[in-house]
Amino acid sequence: MPIRILPPEVASRIAAGEVVERPASVVKELIENSLDAGADEIRIEVREGGRRLIRVHDNGSGIPAGEARLAFERHATSKLANADDLESITTLGFRGEALASIASVAQVTLLTRHAAEQVGAQVRVEGGRLVGQEAKGSPPGAVVTVENLFYNMPARLKFLRQPATESGHIADTVQRFAIAFPERRFNLVSDSRLVFQSTGNGRLYDVLVKVWGLESARQLAPVGQEDAENGAHTVDRGMAAPSHGADAAPRVHGYAGLPSLSRSNRNHILLFLNRRPIQDRSLSFAVSEAYRNRLMVGRYPVAVLMIEIDPALVDVNVHPAKAEVRFREERAVFRAVQKAVHATLAQHAPIPEVRSEGLSWSMPGWAERRQALLATGQNWQPSLALAGDRSPVTGNQWTAAPDDGAEEQQWRSERAPAAPHPLPEPVATEPDSGDSETSPPVPNPQSTNVLPMLRVVGQMGATYIVAEGSEGMYLVDQHAAHERILFEQMLGQQTAGGVAQQALLEPLAFEANSSYTGLLNEYAGALAAAGFALEPFGRDAWLVRAVPAVFGRVDPRRALEETLEGIADGHDLVGESKEAALVAVICKRAAIKGGQVLSLDEMRQLVRQLEACRNPGSCPHGRPTMLMLSRMQLEKEFGRRG
Numbered sequence: 001m002p003i004r005i006l007p008p009e010v011a012s013r014i015a016a017g018e019v020v021e022r023p024a025s026v027v028k029e030l031i032e033n034s035l036d037a038g039a040d041e042i043r044i045e046v047r048e049g050g051r052r053l054i055r056v057h058d059n060g061s062g063i064p065a066g067e068a069r070l071a072f073e074r075h076a077t078s079k080l081a082n083a084d085d086l087e088s089i090t091t092l093g094f095r096g097e098a099l100a101s102i103a104s105v106a107q108v109t110l111l112t113r114h115a116a117e118q119v120g121a122q123v124r125v126e127g128g129r130l131v132g133q134e135a136k137g138s139p140p141g142a143v144v145t146v147e148n149l150f151y152n153m154p155a156r157l158k159f160l161r162q163p164a165t166e167s168g169h170i171a172d173t174v175q176r177f178a179i180a181f182p183e184r185r186f187n188l189v190s191d192s193r194l195v196f197q198s199t200g201n202g203r204l205y206d207v208l209v210k211v212w213g214l215e216s217a218r219q220l221a222p223v224g225q226e227d228a229e230n231g232a233h234t235v236d237r238g239m240a241a242p243s244h245g246a247d248a249a250p251r252v253h254g255y256a257g258l259p260s261l262s263r264s265n266r267n268h269i270l271l272f273l274n275r276r277p278i279q280d281r282s283l284s285f286a287v288s289e290a291y292r293n294r295l296m297v298g299r300y301p302v303a304v305l306m307i308e309i310d311p312a313l314v315d316v317n318v319h320p321a322k323a324e325v326r327f328r329e330e331r332a333v334f335r336a337v338q339k340a341v342h343a344t345l346a347q348h349a350p351i352p353e354v355r356s357e358g359l360s361w362s363m364p365g366w367a368e369r370r371q372a373l374l375a376t377g378q379n380w381q382p383s384l385a386l387a388g389d390r391s392p393v394t395g396n397q398w399t400a401a402p403d404d405g406a407e408e409q410q411w412r413s414e415r416a417p418a419a420p421h422p423l424p425e426p427v428a429t430e431p432d433s434g435d436s437e438t439s440p441p442v443p444n445p446q447s448t449n450v451l452p453m454l455r456v457v458g459q460m461g462a463t464y465i466v467a468e469g470s471e472g473m474y475l476v477d478q479h480a481a482h483e484r485i486l487f488e489q490m491l492g493q494q495t496a497g498g499v500a501q502q503a504l505l506e507p508l509a510f511e512a513n514s515s516y517t518g519l520l521n522e523y524a525g526a527l528a529a530a531g532f533a534l535e536p537f538g539r540d541a542w543l544v545r546a547v548p549a550v551f552g553r554v555d556p557r558r559a560l561e562e563t564l565e566g567i568a569d570g571h572d573l574v575g576e577s578k579e580a581a582l583v584a585v586i587c588k589r590a591a592i593k594g595g596q597v598l599s600l601d602e603m604r605q606l607v608r609q610l611e612a613c614r615n616p617g618s619c620p621h622g623r624p625t626m627l628m629l630s631r632m633q634l635e636k637e638f639g640r641r642g
């Protein structure tokens with residue numbers, strides 16, 4: 001079909017919005033075009049995280065010379081003929097907006113030759129303006145070069161992250177397409193380094209080995225596949241090719257990680273709809289639900305699921321970046337996904353296991369105590385007699401934890417200051433004091449207590465510590481509080497000469513996937529300062545000799561993986577310097593999680609350490625660590641005071 005400008009009535013039905021958010025979005029759109037053009041070899045080259053240059057080279061159909069200029073017009077596409085085509089889209093692109101959007105925020109050169117033509121064409125567009133057009137020799141296919149992204153939008157430029165982070169997003173994008181199209185060859189070169197390559201042999205499993213490494217891939221079990229034995233899944237060439245009628249149930253296949261392979265977020269649940277990478281919270285939830293009782297709280301599975309469905313039963317025209325879709329029969333898809341994953345787990349991981357690990361400042365006997373606590377909690381029932389016998393409902397009964405009182409008394413008296421320090425209130429809304437997050441806490445034996453002395457009353461929802469202070473009642477978020485404590489401790493150790501390390505008895509060989517290699521290099525100094533001892537060990541591999549002590553009993557491989565995930569994610573990188581930003585990432589991962597039952601002793605320890613912090617009111621990421629309900633407010637609420 002030739003490239004045409006969509007008539008206004010079709011164009012107006014297209015989900016509008018931002019197409020180019022970051023370099024990875026450009027890579028995504030260009031790869032989609034190459035795939036739609038039938039290319040089976042796609043080479044991606046980027047420089048400086050894609051900010052300086054992104055080049056996608058393919059051997060697809062190419063664009064006829066006479067249409068090359070048109071491809072840059074808004075709503076110019078060869079993929080939709082009329083509005084009806086929107087109802088059943090079988091190509092990755094369809095709205096004719098990508099090239100126009102990219103060319104409006106960068107300097108773009110298209111060099112292409114259509115398979116049926118002798119000479120190729122080159123078109124150059126800068127900031128949306130055509131600046132050059134000429135006939136030029138070229139092999140069949142297309143090369144699109146995008147230089148100086150956002151050069152004309154300084155505000156957008158500022159929002160780009162470190163090159164290593166953007167490169168990581170680009171690698172993720174390329175890998176997602178390589179997973180979706182195992183029969184096509186992809187390779188990604190970043191700053192002249194080959195960071196990822198797939199063979200195009202058609203076997204999904206082989207691509208997953210390239211993406212996650214052999215060790216992780218070994219912990220994947222096939223989903224919905226007959227040839228489960230060798231893990232080979234060969235796909236047909238071409239896009240959506242459902243072998244069933246319009247009313248047939250969705251088909252789900254792929255791989256699901258065994259419970260031994262888990263991650264700290266849902267980012268490793270990869271979903272594809274008719275080979276299009278999609279995001280779908282509800283389906284990700286369906287997948288993690290299938291792992292219920294097999295993974296501990298806060299851990300998420302790894303999975304790659306290909307959903308195939310009649311294109312008429314799904315609307316892909318709902319999201320500007322085409323990342324989300326709407327199913328006509330959402331429940332059916334949800335069920336199909338859950339059923340397929342369930343079946344795999346039932347076969348490959350039959351015994352549900354609850355793994356108890358991760359309490360990094362863990363104390364011996366924790367597991368038993370947890371059981372005891374849970375048991376007591378179940379036995380305690382509010383009885384009517386309580387109201388009758390007028391015994392005050394104390395925290396002890398509520399928390400269901402025995403409180404000896406004596407010990408509490410003892411440490412209180414050991415460290416009690418003359419008068420309780422008032423807490424600037426309200427804590428929750430108090431912005432972090434002028435102190436920079438990165439200024440190392442000055443050890444102060446007198447303690448700069450911003451917090452009053454708190455008496456731990458109990459735990460709520462295994463997530464909040466309920467405490468009493470001179471001013472009223474405090475609810476402490478155990479995770480945020482622990483994060484704050486670890487953060488100040490680690491920064492303190494850094495200034496004092498070195499972070500506490502935990503040496504491994506045997507060094508661990510860590511095979512980095514391609515998106516992590518760049519991060520390991522870029523953050524080498526910060527990782528060392530934070531307590532990781534890493535040595536290069538051949539190409540894309542490192543020897544881990546020590547990890548930061550804060551990770552406690554966490555598996556060292558997981559500690560490093562989670563740290564890298566955190567950097568790649570970028571959201572947790574807060575702090576003035578790279579070192580401090582990394583410490584924030586580590587502390588977030590090392591801190592105890594919500595959902596963990598703590599003993600009274602553990603809670604006391606935590607609160608005591610929080611009291612010693614310089615900025616106890618918020619976690620390093622700015623979330624409050626606690627909320628306070630003042631005595632006065634309580635009295636008002638209960639009508640004791642007007």
Ligand code: ADP
Pocket residue numbers: 003029033034037058060061062063071072076077078079092093094095096097098099100141142
């Ligand atoms: P869309 O993909 O939604 O049609 P784009 O702006 O991405 O819109 O591309 C516009 C048109 O340019 C496409 O419809 C296609 O005809 C042509 N095109 C773009 N990239 C390529 C390519 N790599 N190979 C062949 N044709 C391409």
Ligand code: MG
Pocket residue numbers: 029032033092093094096098099
């Ligand atoms: Mg496109």
